[in-house]
Structures are given as structure tokens and as C-alpha cells.
Amino acid sequence: MQSFRPRRHRRASGPVGPVGPRPSPSPASVPHLAARPAPVPPPRVLTAAEQAAQAAAVAASPFTSLGLVETLVRATLEEGYTTPTPVQTAVIPHVLAGRDVLACAQTGTGKTAAFVLPLLQRLAAAPRAEPGVKVLVLTPTRELAAQIDERVEAYGRHLGVRHCVIFGGVSQRPQETALRAGPEVLVATPGRLLDLIRQRVLRLDKVTHLVLDEADRMLDMGFVRDVRAVCAVIPTTRETLLFSATMPPEVAGLAKALLKNPAEVHVTPAATTATTVEQSVVFVAKEDKRALLERVLADTQVARAIVFMRTKHGANRLSDQLARAGIQAGAIHGNKSQNARQRALDAFKDGTSRVLVATDVASRGIDVDGISHVINYELPTTPESYVHRIGRTGRAGATGEAISFCDPEERGLLADIERIIRRRLTLNEALAVGLPVVASSASDPGRPALTGGAPRAPQNHRNGGHHRGVSRGASRGAR
């Protein structure tokens, strides 16, 4: 299967001029596009009145006030964005002004547009004489990489920009072909990118803008050396943007080494969960979790649910068990081929399956609208993952519900989560009705009181001392 999206779009003749009909990618030739929203059809010729209305809408758009050019503002209007999100309001002017940016923002805040929109504008305004990758986006997972690339396509639809995406786990050959087509924007996972650089398939000596997306997760996944090695072959004159959901000292250290006098943006405090997500916990014995899940899924209010497991084996087993119970559920985790992952994701997106069973790493970047429920069938071993998990619902202002199943061995993990989100999860008594009783928070001396003081520093999870009953190996296995 192809793992990239080579595009050869006609460039605008001027930095901001509109271009003619955009060549639409054929879903057949771009397999992982197949179940995405249909590409925007070529624009028909507008009447004079429609042109005037469009010009007025662009002029009145707050995206115009942020300094974005007409071609990009038009794309945001076509995406249905009326108001920039806080991270967009904060970041876009800095990037347009040429500053490095250090942004603490979780997924679901609109951070992709916060960097893609102004970078496309900078790219369009730059002289085009020299071929080569100008904008490089590093991101931890293939799903996230594919989705950022899709956003480049969507936001850049009136500019015409050559872009492609590369990631590991699939054949390298088609990616080499895509790179030969001369992308100006390259979205990549660090490992495969470094392989290609070392094989001299790719040079990065023309890069003017580097984005490190989900930096905390890249470091968690052990990419720090790869990231540093990639940065070492990019011109030091570049501008650098770093986005991270949390800001542990490792990320701060990387930022210090790579960014120059950055503008700092904090749209949400580290490890703050979206207020639009209702969060609850059910205390349940491990052996009763499956019956509880079936009870949750029997509710028709659960329109689209993502169920989180710690391990890929657990995810496979659970999706098989659900299938036997007549519940169609795809699974997505690191052991699945890219094709299988994409099939599961596509079925979830188009509603063929209402339930997706996922591990933490595989779920990064899953950007599916209308996820009504996140179910933590197993609590994560790193409390920050809880924040990422529940960020899959309640996106872009929608409401959502997150239900955590906590068995007696997971009490320590729950305490860790509650400490970093600085709140207690509500007991979901309605769901617990009829389940064998396990100690609840009120009667459970093992559930420490929240101190209300500073949350435990995120990096502490690495010492393993807080994870009673669950080994770190479990989360590593999920990758």
C-alpha cells in the first residue's frame, strides 16, 4: 500500500494569489484517504454577488484580523471555522512575525491549524527559486502524521502546495518516489525520516521551519535521539515551533536546546482535561469489566465510543469478545499493519463500527468527530495518557463522556490521575447498580485524599513507584 500522498499542485503565481481548480486526489490512488471526507470539489465560477459575499465574509473573519491572507481565510471558512481557537489566536501572529514558539496545548484545541495556517502563508511568501523541503513537521505516530498532512491539504487548497507524509512500518520505496517529487512541506515520524536521511534519500538543508508536534509523546516513545539527530542536519537559521500537551523537564530541556527566544503560549494548564467532558469512574472487579462494558454499549446514547486498553493483546481479545457478543468493534494498536489500522479507523469513521478498541500510542492523533464516549476499560499507567485519552471526545466545543473502569489493582493509577487533573472523578453509581460490590472511594482507605497542592510532576511516573499492581512493561507493550 502507498504510505504517502505525493502531490504536485500548481503553485500560485504570487504569494497569496488564488489558483484555479485544485487537482483532487483520487481516493483509489491514495488508500488512506478513502474514508475521509470527500475532497473539496473544484470551485465553480461564482456569480458577482457570490464573489462579493465571499469577499465580505473573508474581510469580516477573525482569521483575517490575525493576519492571514485571503486564500487561507477562505479555506478556514470552507472548513466551517468561524472563530479561531485560543491556541490559534495566540500562535498565528507569532509565526507570521517569524518568532519561535513554545506552546503547551493538547490535541483537540485546534493546534494543527495554529501552525499549519501561518506556515503555509510564510511558505507562499518565500522566494521559490530553490527546490527542497522548507517546512518539516515531526510528529510521533503515523496516524497523527497522516492527519496533519490531510490538514495541510485542506488549509492549503487554494495555495497549491506540494506536500507528503512519511512514516515507518510500511515500505520505503513509494516514499522515496514521493520525495523525488519535491515536497515543500514534509510531515514525518522521526525514525523513518532519519533512516531516509542516513540513506541519503533526503536532505533537509533547505528547511526554514521546523515543527515538533506532541513533543512530550515523542520523548515518551523514545524518539529524543532521533529528534536531536534530525535537528542537527537542519539549518540553524530555521524557525522552530514546539507543541506539547504537557511540559515535563525533558520537554523544557529540548525546547531550551532547540528554540531561540520563543514566544510562550499556554492555552490550557498542563494536564487539564476539557471542561466539556463529563468524567466518571465505576469501581468494578476485573472479571466484571466486560459485562459492564456491554452494559455501557447497550445504551443507545453511546453513539460512537473508543475503548482504551493497556496492551495490544488485551485490545485484540476484547474486540474478539465484543464481536462474539454481537458488537462490531475494530481494534487499533501498534502490532496491526497500517492497512488493518486504517480499515478499523475507516469503519469507525463511517459508522460501520460504533466501537473502536485502542491502545494509547495507536490512538494518538485519532481525529474522529462525534466520539460521544471514551471508556477506560483499563486505566493508563501514565496519568498524562488519561488526559490524552479523554481528549478524543468533547472536541472543538462538543460535549462528551469519559467513563473509567477501576479494579482494585488500579486504585494507585486512579489516584495518580486524580492528582494530575486536580479533581476527583464522579462515582458513576447508575452503572454500578447490580455489580458485585467493591470498595468505593468513600469507604476506601487506599484512595488518598486530594491535597489540593501542586500536582505531582509528570515525570515522576517514570520512577515506577506509583504504579501499584500494573507494570510499566504493560504500556511499553502497547506500542
Ligand code: AMP
Ligand atoms: P487539533 O487540536 O488540531 O487536532 O484539532 C481538533 C479539531 O478541531 C479538528 O477536527 C479541527 O478540524 C477542529 N478545528 C480546528 N480549528 C477550529 C476552529 N477554529 N473552529 C472549529 N473547529 C476547529
